[in-house]
Amino acid sequence: MKRNLRLLFIVFVALGIVNSSIAQTYEKIWFDGFARSYFARDAIDKNVKDDTLSPKNASNGYNLLDLNTHVNPIDDIEIFAQIRIKNSFGGFFGSGTEIDSRQLRVNGTINNKVRFSVGDLFLKQSRFTLFNYDEELSEFENDMFKPYRDIIHYENFYTENRWRLQGIQTNFSFGFDRYIKNLAFDFFVTRPRGSRQISIDNYSSDLLLSGGSMVAELNNHFTLKNDYINLFEVPSSGNQNVSVRNPVYQMTLSHYSENNEHYIEQKLEAGFSKRHWLHSELENGNVDSISNKTHGLFLELENSYFKKDSTFDFSIGYRYVDPDFRSAGAQTRRLDYGAGNINSNYPLYTNMQMVRPTSIFDLIADDRLYNQDLSSNLMTFNPIYSNVFPFGDATPNRNGIYFIGRYAHKSKIILGKLNTGFFSELIGQGTPDKRRFTLIRASLKLNIHHFLKLNKELSFSLASENEFTKRSGNSVSSIDLKSNQIRLSINAEFAKRFFIQANYRQFDVKGNEFLTERNNFGEITYFSLSDYNQKDNILSIGILNKIRKNIYANIQYNWWGMEFTGQPFSDYKYNRLLFILSLKL
Amino acid sequence: MNMKLYNFFLIGLVFFFFTCSENEFEGMPIENLYGEFKILQPLKINNGNPNFSKNEIVRFHCEFSIPVEYKITIEGMSTKAKREINGFSNLLDSNLITWDGSPLKLPFFIDEFCAIELTFKDQIDTIRDTLKILSAKMYEDGIWYEDFEDGLPEGALVAYNKDGGELTFATANDVPLLGNSYFKMGGKVNWDWNIGKIDFELDFKNVNESADNFFLNIGILSDLEDFHSGQFINILISEETQIPFNGILTNDASDIFESDMEVYKMKVPVDWNGWAIKSFRYSDFEAVSPNNPAIDFNMNPKDIRAIRISCQACPSSPGNPICPENFGKIVRTDIDHIMFTKNTDIFKSK
Numbered sequence: 001m002k003r004n005l006r007l008l009f010i011v012f013v014a015l016g017i018v019n020s021s022i023a024q025t026y027e028k029i030w031f032d033g034f035a036r037s038y039f040a041r042d043a044i045d046k047n048v049k050d051d052t053l054s055p056k057n058a059s060n061g062y063n064l065l066d067l068n069t070h071v072n073p074i075d076d077i078e079i080f081a082q083i084r085i086k087n088s089f090g091g092f093f094g095s096g097t098e099i100d101s102r103q104l105r106v107n108g109t110i111n112n113k114v115r116f117s118v119g120d121l122f123l124k125q126s127r128f129t130l131f132n133y134d135e136e137l138s139e140f141e142n143d144m145f146k147p148y149r150d151i152i153h154y155e156n157f158y159t160e161n162r163w164r165l166q167g168i169q170t171n172f173s174f175g176f177d178r179y180i181k182n183l184a185f186d187f188f189v190t191r192p193r194g195s196r197q198i199s200i201d202n203y204s205s206d207l208l209l210s211g212g213s214m215v216a217e218l219n220n221h222f223t224l225k226n227d228y229i230n231l232f233e234v235p236s237s238g239n240q241n242v243s244v245r246n247p248v249y250q251m252t253l254s255h256y257s258e259n260n261e262h263y264i265e266q267k268l269e270a271g272f273s274k275r276h277w278l279h280s281e282l283e284n285g286n287v288d289s290i291s292n293k294t295h296g297l298f299l300e301l302e303n304s305y306f307k308k309d310s311t312f313d314f315s316i317g318y319r320y321v322d323p324d325f326r327s328a329g330a331q332t333r334r335l336d337y338g339a340g341n342i343n344s345n346y347p348l349y350t351n352m353q354m355v356r357p358t359s360i361f362d363l364i365a366d367d368r369l370y371n372q373d374l375s376s377n378l379m380t381f382n383p384i385y386s387n388v389f390p391f392g393d394a395t396p397n398r399n400g401i402y403f404i405g406r407y408a409h410k411s412k413i414i415l416g417k418l419n420t421g422f423f424s425e426l427i428g429q430g431t432p433d434k435r436r437f438t439l440i441r442a443s444l445k446l447n448i449h450h451f452l453k454l455n456k457e458l459s460f461s462l463a464s465e466n467e468f469t470k471r472s473g474n475s476v477s478s479i480d481l482k483s484n485q486i487r488l489s490i491n492a493e494f495a496k497r498f499f500i501q502a503n504y505r506q507f508d509v510k511g512n513e514f515l516t517e518r519n520n521f522g523e524i525t526y527f528s529l530s531d532y533n534q535k536d537n538i539l540s541i542g543i544l545n546k547i548r549k550n551i552y553a554n555i556q557y558n559w560w561g562m563e564f565t566g567q568p569f570s571d572y573k574y575n576r577l578l579f580i581l582s583l584k585l
Numbered sequence: 586m587n588m589k590l591y592n593f594f595l596i597g598l599v600f601f602f603f604t605c606s607e608n609e610f611e612g613m614p615i616e617n618l619y620g621e622f623k624i625l626q627p628l629k630i631n632n633g634n635p636n637f638s639k640n641e642i643v644r645f646h647c648e649f650s651i652p653v654e655y656k657i658t659i660e661g662m663s664t665k666a667k668r669e670i671n672g673f674s675n676l677l678d679s680n681l682i683t684w685d686g687s688p689l690k691l692p693f694f695i696d697e698f699c700a701i702e703l704t705f706k707d708q709i710d711t712i713r714d715t716l717k718i719l720s721a722k723m724y725e726d727g728i729w730y731e732d733f734e735d736g737l738p739e740g741a742l743v744a745y746n747k748d749g750g751e752l753t754f755a756t757a758n759d760v761p762l763l764g765n766s767y768f769k770m771g772g773k774v775n776w777d778w779n780i781g782k783i784d785f786e787l788d789f790k791n792v793n794e795s796a797d798n799f800f801l802n803i804g805i806l807s808d809l810e811d812f813h814s815g816q817f818i819n820i821l822i823s824e825e826t827q828i829p830f831n832g833i834l835t836n837d838a839s840d841i842f843e844s845d846m847e848v849y850k851m852k853v854p855v856d857w858n859g860w861a862i863k864s865f866r867y868s869d870f871e872a873v874s875p876n877n878p879a880i881d882f883n884m885n886p887k888d889i890r891a892i893r894i895s896c897q898a899c900p901s902s903p904g905n906p907i908c909p910e911n912f913g914k915i916v917r918t919d920i921d922h923i924m925f926t927k928n929t930d931i932f933k934s935k
Contacts, residue, residue, distance in 0.1 A: 476615060
């Protein structure tokens, strides 16, 4: 018996050692990732008669797996690689299968003090230096179109308003026992664009973005933050003798105070930018010179109040952004209407095969319309979708006040949000008269199941987004543009984690606006007059199965189209059946 | 707290006043772009009787209330020769908007009355005027030109297939492009590609333009009567530096167009009726022997030593029936007014 017990003990110890060594081996390499199945069938609405050339219906889909491999060769270093395997429906025996390296990064810590990352970085600073603003008409988005938004954001690497860049980053911090509580630093150098051949014997220069941040927690009430960023080209990396320089400097001073119920913050944010083009290696031995030099400032004062039980908060502020404030990292748009992108879905329509104007459905459903590259110039925008802040809070030539508020009933029966702004231009464009902008966005969600004390969710949402642009003056230069988007949606949980969803969205725009055309140095070259009178609409019905957090299956049917009045476009109507299975591993 | 807030706002206020822009507005005035169109100053022509042979030019001046797309059309009343000047502006600046007497294409203007019309896109207004050309432009201002007015130039070499029929490799006076003479170049050689050629020795040592900015212009006459569909002109330009232009006197042609020399070519199919002026950028010429490693191809107008203009056509006889449908047809590729110009072609359209 004793002998048997000893043998049993030895076996257990041996198994334990083996088990332990296996566990350690696995700790050095681990996996996670993301998988998606996507199928869409698009069709021309049966009421459309003037398009016999386009296919009546078309379907496409794919399965994809993004496998994330994390390798820890030593405790303080991790190598991360994301490999994509994508198989389009209809491809067999390997045809139509793509395997791509999607991300590669090395993270580590030196002496437990200095962190570093090399490779694909996701960077963000302040809203005026480096910030990837949300696309237009995406505020107050509901669950119905979340699968679409998830694809746009995931495919374009839009994460927490960060820009995905490739380079090196390091950060570290210090703690102090007097004068300053904490001092943290962050620095990075990235290359948003490499040198490339632009004609037979011409090569563009490398475009680099470098920057740094310093955050000083002075005490429990005050924080000081400084950001610096510089977008610049390196002329020697190509053979173009014109290169851009765009440094931006920013400072934020924040003051906090709180008690058991409230939290109050005052924030002063200010900074300035410079931009010019350097002309180097000139002919006949001429010395380097600069051109198109501009500098601009910005200032924002904001007071915020938060109730600690999360039932009420608001911010009220004043913002001034100079007409010549230029910050490539903050003013680059997700949607570039000047890039010549055409819609993936039915790009041409009618028997005249006209280019189909982009609708709000395309903005929601077409991830290929979106941009991942920083631009040193202000990009083209469509005023019907965002005329008040086409470049986010960093939109130049704006001066005004804003109010943002949120209210939630204690029992969550009602949830309301409000975002308003009253702004004007600092100087006019093409006329001394200035545009005046009004922005009113509001949403209201009624959680009826809380009111009726039901176990399953039943909710109703209403949201409205309105933009008004006016410019007085004579009949030639005056502007009056109104846009309105209204959304109604219902979510009803009919079985555990199964929801029936219905959504109606309508977007109207009417009026006129002058589109600004700029040259390569950002100078205004022309104002193109545009008249608008059009209506977008989407009606959607679907079923969502929230299997787990970050795992869902969704099937929905969309009826969508556009109607034009007095415009050189024909109306259109399409339908779509969509199925998405999304799994975060 | 209030004191701190006060300080914040004070800083902001100072910032605000410091940054106020002094500009009145950005960009061009919208009223100028989209306002009512008015002619502020009528069309003025500085020279109603230009003598283009003395390099006189005609200047135009006019002012409008808004920038518009404008078009000045000048049409010869006798020849129907035409020149158009287009632009987008609210000003016809007489320093910039000029006419040197050249058309946009053939025919040329002659000594004649011309109708001038100024029109505007999307506007009903039209301004009309006339002028009288006292003497037409002579086109003798190129770097080198040959108009055959004094017969063949000294040193020119003419060679042709003497076994052919109805060969015309000589100057003629019946239908010149300009002046009184041209070089008639054609005939019938059913069994071979080469009909004949003319070589000119050139000296461009003083030319500093690059191959991109150097143009050859040549007037070519053909007709479609009994048309030979395989006829063409082959232009060769030699930058050979060692061999003399005409070192071997026993042949009729120059000796510097051989395949082991730095020679460039341009093939011009001739398939139209009447005179046409063709212009070629020198950098568009191709090397004759691009794969010969012994030749250093370094195209440079300064090094041009000779030009050959060959009349050729695809053979059609039963012994060499490449294009038999042309059997017995007479090739016609007459030339006149060969001119090298710098920076632009003869019509200033390139």
